[in-house]
Amino acid sequence: MIIKKYTVIDMKEAFVRAKYELGPDAVLVDQRDVRVGAKFNPFKRKLIEVTFALEEEKELEKPNIKKTLENTINANKPKSETVFKIDDKIAKEKLKHFCELHDKTPENLTITEKKQFLEILFKDTxxxxxxxxxxxxxxxxxxxxxxxxxxxxxxxxxxxxxxxxxxxxxxxxxxxxxxxxxxxxxxxxxxxxxxxxxxxxxxxxxxxxxxxxxxxxxxxxxxxxxxxxxxxxxxxxxxxxxxxxxxxxxxxxxxxxxxxxxxxxxxxxxxxxxxxxxxxxxxxxxxxxxxxxxxxxxxxxxxxxxxxxxxxxxxxxxxxxxxxxxxxxx
Ligand SMILES: Nc1nc2c(ncn2[C@@H]2O[C@H](COP(=O)(O)OP(=O)(O)OP(=O)(O)O)[C@@H](O)[C@H]2O)c(=O)[nH]1
Ligand SMILES: [Mg+2]
The missing domain is CATH 3.40.50.300 (P-loop containing nucleotide triphosphate hydrolases)
Known part of the structure; x- marks a missing residue:
């Protein structure tokens, strides 16, 4: 079993680092608040010390970690709800003009037309x-x-x-x-x-x-x-x-x-x-x-x-x- 301790600012950082170093099977085994700094320093910073473990058969060789990275680099993220809101005067005008040309409303532009519009919008930027x-x-x-x-x-x-x-x-x-x-x-x-x-x-x-x-x-x-x-x-x-x-x-x-x-x-x-x-x-x-x-x-x-x-x-x-x-x- 691999045991790894991290001193981190928050649990987000702990999980990112453990997942990155040990892979997705790493499990959190301990978490405690620690203070770092000189012994009598009243401004000692509060950090968290976390311990992760990884079972033997799940241990990752470094080349395998690299393989995982290679595989994930181009992986698509799950669908989000992110949109591109056209809220700027110039951009609004450009979208209006584009829709008139295609005899469409912004809502019923096809995916290809939306991409064309973004290409026009960002063309000279x-x-x-x-x-x-x-x-x-x-x-x-x-x-x-x-x-x-x-x-x-x-x-x-x-x-x-x-x-x-x-x-x-x-x-x-x-x-x-x-x-x-x-x-x-x-x-x-x-x-x-x-x-x-x-x-x-x-x-x-x-x-x-x-x-x-x-x-x-x-x-x-x-x-x-x-x-x-x-x-x-x-x-x-x-x-x-x-x-x-x-x-x-x-x-x-x-x-x-x-x-x-x-x-x-x-x-x-x-x-x-x-x-x-x-x-x-x-x-x-x-x-x-x-x-x-x-x-x-x-x-x-x-x-x-x-x-x-x-x-x-x-x-x-x-x-x-x-x-x-x-x-x-x-
Ligand atoms: N959601 C999200 N979080 C991110 C992104 N990039 C970094 N973070 C998170 O933001 C937090 C701070 O990231 P850091 O890389 O430490 O930020 P930093 O700019 O180096 O921070 P300082 O060195 O303290 O100025 C961490 O929890 C990261 O995981 C991102 O693109 N999206
Ligand atoms: Mg930094």
């Missing part, structure tokens, strides 16, 4: 720009939006599907458990992992991973109002001597006023591209259209769930169509 990862990729964004999880998803895709040699770095030594979270994923994928404690170390750590095709850098979550942390992360990024690409990770559950605020504040970090997460937690994809129109930067990935690595799509018409199941609502 940055959605259609080519999506390429750089050798060095830095994910930044507000707290809890899914930066670390998305890094694990990209790392798994690149390792397993694209056969790239991936290396992971974290500069998040701020949040308790953050280093361990990414280290666990690095161990499962059997890829090198480095921790950068100080902005001056960044180039040395990058040099040790120079034989990798893709390097993914995780950063600490920051409120867009926290100028101090924004400038701290900027220091790490600015010190990086090699070419890199920065991605702003943003949750689709964010309200539009906050989206504006985040897009604006994070401009300070000169992000090149956007990754949208938690699409599965909303039943309306219209904020995607909003983000595309508000930002001059292209969307690289869309993430639609907690499952590592399968809940990630390259952002394009096909993925938007798949996620909304072609349902357009006026």
């Amino acid at each position: 940055n959605l259609n720009e080519e999506k390429v990862l750089s050798k060095i990729n830095i994910l930044v964004g507000p707290t809890g939006v899914g930066k670390t999880t998305t890094i694990a998803k990209i790392a798994a895709r690149e390792t397993i599907l694209n056969k790239n040699k991936v290396g992971l770095i974290t500069i998040d030594t701020y949040r308790i458990g953050a280093v361990e979270q990414l280290r666990t994923y690095a161990r499962i994928l059997n890829v090198p992992f480095e921790v950068v404690n100080d902005s001056t170390e960044i180039n040395d750590k990058l040099n040790t991973l120079m034989n990798c095709d893709i390097i993914l850098i995780d950063t600490l979550g920051m409120s867009p109002n926290d100028d101090k942390k924004l400038s701290e992360v900027n220091k790490f990024i600015e010190n990086c001597k090699l070419d890199y690409k920065t991605y702003l990770v943003i949750s689709l559950t964010t309200d539009r006023m906050t989206i504006d605020h985040i897009l604006n504040k994070y401009r300070y970090l000169n992000y090149d591209s956007i990754i949208v997460t938690k699409v599965d937690e909303t039943n309306d994809l219209s904020n995607l259209w909003y983000i595309i129109n508000k930002s001059s930067k292209p969307i690289q990935y869309i993430c639609n769930g907690q499952d590592v690595p399968n809940d990630i799509r390259e952002a394009n018409i096909d993925s938007i169509f798949e996620l909304s199941e072609g349902e357009l609502i006026l």
Whole structure:
């Protein structure tokens, strides 16, 4: 029997990590609250220590875990109730015009016509720009939006599907458990992992991973109002001597006023591209259209769930169509 303990923030994280590492047959055997920090520190953080077990005959060899990942990467998610609500003035006009041309109402457009409409709607937007990862990729964004999880998803895709040699770095030594979270994923994928404690170390750590095709850098979550942390992360990024690409990770559950605020504040970090997460937690994809129109930067990935690595799509018409199941609502 394999016994594994995880120290996590919440049970969601515990299940994601156990399922990812031990497979679907892992069972929860114990759960207890723990406090982490110096002995007399009144601000000790409350975490949960959970123990999972996996029976001997169900133990998964690493190659089998990889096989499972390969099989699940392209698996379709069960049907959701997500729609694409056309609530913006320009989009509404375009849909009206399209329906007139086809002598239809939005409700009785065929699936093919709905797809054609989305193609027209997004035609001249940055959605259609080519999506390429750089050798060095830095994910930044507000707290809890899914930066670390998305890094694990990209790392798994690149390792397993694209056969790239991936290396992971974290500069998040701020949040308790953050280093361990990414280290666990690095161990499962059997890829090198480095921790950068100080902005001056960044180039040395990058040099040790120079034989990798893709390097993914995780950063600490920051409120867009926290100028101090924004400038701290900027220091790490600015010190990086090699070419890199920065991605702003943003949750689709964010309200539009906050989206504006985040897009604006994070401009300070000169992000090149956007990754949208938690699409599965909303039943309306219209904020995607909003983000595309508000930002001059292209969307690289869309993430639609907690499952590592399968809940990630390259952002394009096909993925938007798949996620909304072609349902357009006026
Ligand atoms: N529903 C849903 N949950 C997600 C998605 N991506 C990540 N999560 C969950 O969101 C929670 C936070 O994810 P993390 O990857 O730790 O987020 P983070 O941005 O690294 O958080 P900080 O480092 O604390 O800023 C976890 O419970 C993830 O499983 C997604 O696309 N959909
Ligand atoms: Mg994180």
